[in-house]
Amino acid sequence: MSVLKRPSRRTAIAVLVTGGLLTTVATVSYGDDARPAAASMQLQQQDTIVAGEQLQLAESGAKTVVVAAVAAKAGASQQVCAAADSRWVRVRFKELALSGKDTVTVTGSRGGSYTLKATNWQGKAFYTRAFQGNCVTVKPSFASPASNYRIDAYQAGVAATVTVAAAGDICGSACNQTRPVVENMNPVAVITAGDNAYDSGTLSEFNTKYNPQWGVFKSKTYPSAGNHEYYTSGAKGYFDYFNGVGQNTGRAGERGKGYYSYDVGDWHFIALNSNISKTSTSTQVQWLRADLAASTKPCTAAYWHHSRFAAGNYSDNTSVQPFFQALYDYKADLVVSGHDHNYIRFAPSKPDGTKDTVNGVRQLLIGTGGKSLYGSGGTTRATIEKKEYNTFGVGKLTLTATGYTADFVPVAGRTFTDTVQGTCHPK
Amino acid sequence: MSRSRIVAGITLIAVFVAAGIGYLGWRVATTQSAAAQTGVQLDRPDTMLYVEPGTNRVRQVRGDAVVGTGPACQRVYASGGTMACLRATAVPMASEVDLIDTTGKVLKTLQLWGNPSRVRVSPSGKLAAWTVFRSGDSYLAAGAFSTTAGIYDLRSGTHYGSLEDFTAYVDGRPYRSVDVNYWGVTFAADDARFYATMASKGKTWLVRGDLANRSLTALRENVECPSLSPDGSRIAYKFRTGKTWRLHVLTVATGADIALAETSHIDDQPAWLADDTVAYGKQDDGQPGVFAVPADGSGQPRKLVAGSSPAAW
Numbered sequence: 001m002s003v004l005k006r007p008s009r010r011t012a013i014a015v016l017v018t019g020g021l022l023t024t025v026a027t028v029s030y031g032d033d034a035r036p037a038a039a040s041m042q043l044q045q046q047d048t049i050v051a052g053e054q055l056q057l058a059e060s061g062a063k064t065v066v067v068a069a070v071a072a073k074a075g076a077s078q079q080v081c082a083a084a085d086s087r088w089v090r091v092r093f094k095e096l097a098l099s100g101k102d103t104v105t106v107t108g109s110r111g112g113s114y115t116l117k118a119t120n121w122q123g124k125a126f127y128t129r130a131f132q133g134n135c136v137t138v139k140p141s142f143a144s145p146a147s148n149y150r151i152d153a154y155q156a157g158v159a160a161t162v163t164v165a166a167a168g169d170i171c172g173s174a175c176n177q178t179r180p181v182v183e184n185m186n187p188v189a190v191i192t193a194g195d196n197a198y199d200s201g202t203l204s205e206f207n208t209k210y211n212p213q214w215g216v217f218k219s220k221t222y223p224s225a226g227n228h229e230y231y232t233s234g235a236k237g238y239f240d241y242f243n244g245v246g247q248n249t250g251r252a253g254e255r256g257k258g259y260y261s262y263d264v265g266d267w268h269f270i271a272l273n274s275n276i277s278k279t280s281t282s283t284q285v286q287w288l289r290a291d292l293a294a295s296t297k298p299c300t301a302a303y304w305h306h307s308r309f310a311a312g313n314y315s316d317n318t319s320v321q322p323f324f325q326a327l328y329d330y331k332a333d334l335v336v337s338g339h340d341h342n343y344i345r346f347a348p349s350k351p352d353g354t355k356d357t358v359n360g361v362r363q364l365l366i367g368t369g370g371k372s373l374y375g376s377g378g379t380t381r382a383t384i385e386k387k388e389y390n391t392f393g394v395g396k397l398t399l400t401a402t403g404y405t406a407d408f409v410p411v412a413g414r415t416f417t418d419t420v421q422g423t424c425h426p427k
Numbered sequence: 428m429s430r431s432r433i434v435a436g437i438t439l440i441a442v443f444v445a446a447g448i449g450y451l452g453w454r455v456a457t458t459q460s461a462a463a464q465t466g467v468q469l470d471r472p473d474t475m476l477y478v479e480p481g482t483n484r485v486r487q488v489r490g491d492a493v494v495g496t497g498p499a500c501q502r503v504y505a506s507g508g509t510m511a512c513l514r515a516t517a518v519p520m521a522s523e524v525d526l527i528d529t530t531g532k533v534l535k536t537l538q539l540w541g542n543p544s545r546v547r548v549s550p551s552g553k554l555a556a557w558t559v560f561r562s563g564d565s566y567l568a569a570g571a572f573s574t575t576a577g578i579y580d581l582r583s584g585t586h587y588g589s590l591e592d593f594t595a596y597v598d599g600r601p602y603r604s605v606d607v608n609y610w611g612v613t614f615a616a617d618d619a620r621f622y623a624t625m626a627s628k629g630k631t632w633l634v635r636g637d638l639a640n641r642s643l644t645a646l647r648e649n650v651e652c653p654s655l656s657p658d659g660s661r662i663a664y665k666f667r668t669g670k671t672w673r674l675h676v677l678t679v680a681t682g683a684d685i686a687l688a689e690t691s692h693i694d695d696q697p698a699w700l701a702d703d704t705v706a707y708g709k710q711d712d713g714q715p716g717v718f719a720v721p722a723d724g725s726g727q728p729r730k731l732v733a734g735s736s737p738a739a740w
Contacts, residue, residue, distance in 0.1 A: 174540035390605075392540070413579075414588040
């Protein structure tokens with residue numbers, strides 16, 4: 001283990017004892033009054049998925065700052081520091097080219113460390129998880145001269161939680177009641193578990209039914225498509241609404257695919273499409289596995305329309321088991337789904353529904369976004385912890401780097417609520 | 428009557444002051460509204476509200492003479508200086524209820540999921556209740572419909588979104604079933620108790636509700652769409668026989684139950700015009716009509732106006 005003598009913020013050269021060797025550390029250490037002009041450029045928080053970049057949504061109050069590119073120097077550790085009052089920092093790798101078993105280890109000045117491997121590079125810039133303290137040390141371990149990395153930005157902040165609103169089966173004649181619920185949460189992201197606009201997901205239905213209500217969250221909505229979207233061929237209305245008419249990519253992901261991932265705080269979020277091929281050998285599930293393998297985040301959530309487990313108008317659906325299997329294999333933590341119009345909180349489960357309190361993935365069925373409500377009747381092999389068939393509402397996910405609190409928040413005037421906490425599986 | 432109106436007026440002033448609007452604004456609005464003389468004025472004596480066919484406009488009549496016109500609603504009710512207007516919106520299966528004060532100002536709008544069915548205001552004007560149909564349009568088709576009945580308290584702003592969230596008791600025991608439906612709320616004068624219909628598994632009950640405890644107690648079977656008389660002693664309701672309903676009046680204290688002289692099938696929550704008269708809507712040659720009948724089983728029904736949803740206070 002290396003012993004790190006934390007360099008002062010304004011010192012350009014510090015000493016690092018690494019395995020008995022003295023190495024110089026080229027710091028990118030910016031005090032408030034010693035910052036290079038180029039480095040102080042604060043970025044506006046991105047909210048859309050852009051080609052070549054993994055979207056990173058940040059905690060409230062966090063700053064995203066561009067730094068002069070921190071490139072690899074053979075054998076040298078480097079440091080990136082944020083404002084002194086920052087409690088955490090996550091850095092963005094614009095480039096990460098690792099040959100063989102070469103690695104880059106990022107360590108926080110007040111704790112936390114993660115070693116990046118070749119599999120972490122998916123051909124697009126990404127942010128690491130957050131590390132504690134206001135500085136991180138980036139330490140390459142390169143055997144190959146071809147290995148390289150480049151850091152071009154960081155996020156730093158104080159707040160440790162992010163809030164995400166989640167529901168499916170939305171507009172609907174009661175989505176005017178769920179909209180204020182989402183507004184009250186003031187989430188950084190709104191995720192939808194499909195069937196956003198009834199009855200057929202036409203662009204006209206999105207514009208006239210969805211847009212006046214949940215459309216107010218469009219700039220922070222990360223949707224998934226439901227069967228009703230696919231009542232319009234290729235879910236054309238859905239992609240036209242979220243991506244722009246005729247646009248191939250955008251906030252609903254690539255047209256024809258509709259699955260994509262991004263990061264929210266220290267959570268990796270994956271939107272999946274249960275309306276297209278989803279067998280274990282499908283392009284989508286192969287992508288899912290690669291995406292899960294690449295993520296550096298300590299916590300993982302995924303969402304799609306057709307619930308793996310249900311006990312209402314619908315029962316369990318094995319067609320989406322390959323999703324659940326991949327998520328389980330990669331120690332994912334939460335799944336949000338819809339299709340059945342009710343709320344059921346399931347116990348953490350194996351893909352076959354067997355309760356698994358150690359590695360199980362918890363499914364939250366939140367089909368209560370505003371379309372209608374379905375009663376009980378269906379059967380499930382999974383363990384139901386809480387259920388409600390009579391109340392519209394929205395899931396509120398309060399997320400930290402170590403776990404979640406998931407609440408069901410009912411529409412105004414209704415009394416059913418639910419709350420559960422969970423800890424993210426070691427990954 | 429006049430005393431309760433004064434009390435309601437004071438309450439409304441308090442509501443406005445609390446809302447930061449102030450007494451002056453209230454007076455100005457009153458003056459302007461009074462000058463127009465075309466709006467609904469709840470302090471006009473001896474008048475009745477109803478919904479006009481076709482336009483769905485609320486009309487205020489004294490005898491045959493229309494003295495005021497209000498908003499478009501499917502259902503209207505008024506009492507204690509508060510008018511409740513329940514209307515369908517442009518979105519299918521969605522409704523909203525406006526709670527409106529004596530000046531025509533909307534105090535509160537609540538969004539509802541379902542089609543308009545019933546609306547009521549408590550004698551004081553402080554509580555309002557509504558029922559919406561979530562599917563279907565007839566309470567006769569047991570199991571083929573569901574309803575939501577809710578209450579709003581203008582004093583505290585408490586929103587009781589659905590009686591489903593209350594605890595129901597039948598024969599002293601908590602009653603739980605996923606198929607329970609509630610409809611047709613009517614308020615007692617104390618602003619604490621109310622009555623409504625509860626239905627489950629093919630049965631209907633008259634339930635007495637307690638807002639403070641959020642509880643419902645089943646009192647009697649086969650009493651639908653109850654309507655408490657102004658003196659609080661009797662409940663007019665529709666009594667089901669096979670596939671039709673007939674208006675009855677039940678004396679709460681004694682359980683004495685009489686059929687009214689209206690023998691036609693009536694699907695409405697009756698409204699009391701006075702302590703001796705019940706009004707209701709029924710189809711009259713294919714058109715909606717407001718009728719009245721004596722509350723003691725005597726006499727004959729008489730047509731008041733073409734329309735529906737009568738309300739008097």
